Amino acid sequence: MRMLIFGDVHGNLPALETVLKTEYGNFDRLICHGDVVNYGPWSNECVQLLAGLVDIILLKGNHEEYFLSGVYPGDNKVAKTFFDFCYPSFDQQESIANYDSSVLCFDYTVQHTIQDRYIFPDTEPISIDKNYIIGHSHYQFMRVIDNFSLINTGSVGQNRKWINVIQYLIYDTDSGVISLKNIVYDHYIIINEMKSKKYPEICVNYYLNKDIYNE
Secondary structure (H helix, E strand, O other): OEEEEEOOOOOOHHHHHHHHHHOOOOOOEEEEOOOOOOOOOOHHHHHHHHHOOOOEEEEOOHHHHHHHHOOOOOOOHHHHHHHHHHHHHOOOHHHHOOOEOEEEEOOEEEEOOOOOOOOOOOOOOOOOOOOEEEOOOOOEEEEEEOOEEEEEEOOOOOOOOOOOEEEEEEEEOOOOEEEEEEEEOOOHHHHHHHHHOOOOHHHHHHHHOOOOOOO
């Protein structure tokens, strides 16, 4: 069985559609580990698209929790501005309320993150007692810790290393091989839509000021 595992879509419908189109016919099931919503202009549309797919498991991220509670609990000015702009137009609470928190996928537990932390390729100290596939930090990596695997899919919609790169993975459960995937795309699609919807300048600049990957 081939599992397409991804997350941190963050309202980026063109990036999500690119993944599904690129991998069409190349997977048997999908798992989204959360943060479908917020930041990008298409939170409702991303939730609706995923809800219409078959053989998919949908998990909650921290941004689903924010959109369910109606409150952004942090003090990050950029994140709060995004939430304040995006939340009022969101109308898919009933759908995301049904998302699970984690799922066992053969040898791996898949969930948004572990220990409520942003885990990066060089995060220390960290200890785990089983194999995990996570997201949350928007950085793709594979690590071995305490003889267990910790794998981050990276972000579909808001890569924090290269804003124009979509990231996810394919897990072949028969062979046990996990392939990290990267797709370069035109990120100005989302930036131009943000501008047309009159996003606050601090939000647009957040995307404009990110590094881009040049092939």
